[in-house]
Amino acid sequence: MxxxxxxxxxxxxxxxxxxxxxxxxxxxxxxxxxxxxxxxxxxxxxxxxxxxxxxxxxxxxxxxxxxxxxxxxxxxxxxxxxxxxxxxxxxxxxxxxxxxxxxxxxxxxxxxxxxxxxxxxxxxxxxxxxxxxxxxxxxxxxxxxxxxxxxxxxxxxxxxxxxxxxxxxxxxxxxxxxxxxxxxxxxxxxxxxxxxxxxxxxxxxxxxxxxxxxxxxxxxxxxxxxxxxxxxxxxxLFVVPAIAAALLGGLSSFGLTVAGALGLGVAQGFLLPLQQDVGWLNQPGLRALLPMILVLAVAGRRGTLIPGRAAAAVVSVPLPVVEPARRPLGGLLLGVPVGVVALLLLTGSWRLGLERSLAGAVVCLSFVVLTGYVGQLSLAQMSLAGVAGFLLARLEGELGVPFPIAPLIATFAAAVAGLFLGVVSRRLRGVDLALITLVAGVAIQEAVFGNPLVTGGLAGSSVPNPKIFGLDLGLSGAGFPRVQFGLLALSVLAAGGYGVARLRTADLGRRMLAVR
Incomplete structure (x- = not known):
């Protein structure tokens, strides 16, 4: 004791x-x-x-x-x-x-x-x-x-x-x-x-x-x-538990904010010896889950995180109009050849930078859907991307699941994680949603990505080069960074971009705009 x-x-x-x-x-x-x-x-x-x-x-x-x-x-x-x-x-x-x-x-x-x-x-x-x-x-x-x-x-x-x-x-x-x-x-x-x-x-x-x-x-x-x-x-990141404490006080009560913050610190301290005594609790990053639990409790109790003023804020600049994409196939016919030529002409760090940009642009498409179409903001998108990335490393590296089945499974798992986050925060909008996804993203980073069983510890997690029909599409190997990986990333970006453009005019896209 x-x-x-x-x-x-x-x-x-x-x-x-x-x-x-x-x-x-x-x-x-x-x-x-x-x-x-x-x-x-x-x-x-x-x-x-x-x-x-x-x-x-x-x-x-x-x-x-x-x-x-x-x-x-x-x-x-x-x-x-x-x-x-x-x-x-x-x-x-x-x-x-x-x-x-x-x-x-x-x-x-x-x-x-x-x-x-x-x-x-x-x-x-x-x-x-x-x-x-x-x-x-x-x-x-x-x-x-x-x-x-x-x-x-x-x-x-x-x-x-x-x-x-x-x-x-x-x-x-x-x-x-x-x-x-x-x-x-x-x-x-x-x-x-x-x-x-x-x-x-x-x-x-x-x-x-x-x-x-x-x-x-x-x-x-x-x-x-x-x-x-x-x-x-x-x-x-000290600000994350501080956000949880301030939300407990309704962003107005100094006393409740201090009580919540000190309570979080004491609870995190209590977990340290408890994790040593209870084997199944001895997981890295478990203490980072406490602010998220507190935020979820506040949201469940009030139905909102920020009472009053956020909902009544005076806004003079409306969200921009979302125009339907005109001739998305025409954009692809222009953009894809330009990307291919750039991948072939660039070398070394320039090509690597372009390939990283192509991969990052795929993540940005998720913001087009969530923020552009639905009008909401999530700060956990890269955490969800990390879930898919580390799962992919396990599927291909340890279980031997081949490409492209492994990426599809990892993508589905990240979608399920995003669905869970959406369900627990379904009553929240605007800044409330941004804050709860920020807290959730940090919790995932600390509790999941801080676990060496997930990340591979200091050695890290390596993903084998994707291969299809004997063709190596990986980044590493002779001629690093390889053009083949850039072409794969460009193809995924082109398919994702076309799908997002078509979503704007589909029934689901129109419902998203109505919510916005």
Whole structure:
């Protein structure tokens, strides 16, 4: 029992980070109606900035076209590193709001989700280029003295982190009720136009909340860095359990958000020793399923994830008209020969890039159907593609299922996984659907793709070259990257593109457009 108690108390550390990010999500949503999933990326970049200042005294700018590094001092102090890093987070949030999200305030709500995903990916890429992708551990900021509690001994920093986020939540609640700025923020959330008529500036109220949210996220990221590996991906994904906690609080309650976040952290900590004691639970990524379970519970309870405001959002830019494809066969007669000539003329990395683009375009066709025809957004498409890819490796590599039967089975399995995801989220639309598919995609990545029994571990999974009638259509081999694989990818893309074009005018396509 003491092992479980200790693990649960240790889980307060990650839970505190989820809570800080969740509080930021509540702030930005109340002020601007945006569920800003890029907060995790803000925290990640600010934490890297803190690490660089502490270790070498460099300011690292996330701006293309400027000197990437500016040496500030040879004797960096904690105060300098912390203040500069928090200022960096605030400026990132301000710039993203003014340049990206404010111009989208009257666009379709799901466009803000797309923008947040793009911003997250961009910051991750910048961090990889400037800091590398290896795990880093920072020196402790909070005291880590042993604390005896409930019969166990744990480092004091976990409880300090939890206490800090509780104090932050209480302060934000008090600010929202008893200060003019807090009251103005609540007014903006209810009716921005009327608030503006009363002399307040909704844009600057929202921008201030965005900066405050980013500072909270960055501070939590810096404080938790000594107990959690810092890398561009894992830090950005802290926002997923934070989303679950914020949705539990209806993106309005600071108290419920903190309670849900700390509860998730404690539950994930509880699972660690439980997995050791119960053999069938000892699966990688099992803890990542908890945020998805919480989100599904919220959706099942309410019938929606984001109450009220998302449904009533003022939208001045409608979705574009979906025109039927004119002469799709004519497009194929032009595009396919151009693709064939390009595959034959290009060599080396250029041909490989084209072949990867052809494969990626097949995935993009799924967005044409789901977003273009149905008007909904899924952030789990690449996870579903991964399900098919790893299953294909098992079917062809271990079971010896021949081509093209193995790809058809793998495709069918991915379709079943997509059907399951669609069934559990069938009552959700718009931003709600985007959020639940984001949480599901991360859960699949951690629980499925993190399992070495599925992926093959460090050795990875290899797929034998597809062969039909003795003809090798694989990518590897003499003349890598081989033209034959490019021709196969081009053929699949052409068939898929023609099918999607014809779907637009079929009965099913017209029903999709009616739903849209």
């Amino acid at each position: 003491t092992t479980y108690v200790a693990a649960m108390l240790l889980g307060l550390g990650p839970g505190a980070v989820y809570a800080a990010l969740g509080l930021g999500l509540v702030l930005t949503y109340r002020a601007s109606g945006v569920v800003n999933i890029a907060h995790g990326a803000f925290a990640m970049y600010a934490t890297y900035q803190y690490a660089e200042l502490r270790e070498v005294g460099d300011l690292v700018l996330p701006v293309v076209g400027l000197p990437p590094r500016i040496h500030l001092t040879d004797t960096p102090t904690f105060g300098l590193a912390l203040s500069v890093s928090l200022a960096m987070a605030a400026l990132l949030a301000l710039a993203s709001y003014l340049l990206v999200f404010r111009p989208l305030r009257r666009a379709q709500p799901m466009m803000t989700v797309v923008a947040a995903v793009g911003l997250t990916i961009a910051l991750q890429a910048v961090a990889v280029v400037q800091f590398g992708s290896d795990n880093r551990f920072l020196a402790p900021v909070l005291a880590q003295s042993p604390l005896h509690l409930l019969g166990v001994t744990v480092p004091s920093d976990r409880l300090l982190l939890a206490g800090l986020v509780v104090v932050a939540a209480a302060g934000l609640w008090a600010m929202s009720r008893w200060t003019m700025f807090g009251l103005a923020t609540r007014a903006v959330a209810d009716d921005a136009e009327t608030t503006a008529l009363l002399g307040r500036r909704p844009g600057w109220i929202a921008a201030t909340n965005w900066m405050l949210a980013a500072v909270l996220a960055a501070l939590a990221g810096i404080l938790v860095a000594p107990i959690s590996a810092l890398n561009p991906t894992s830090y950005s």
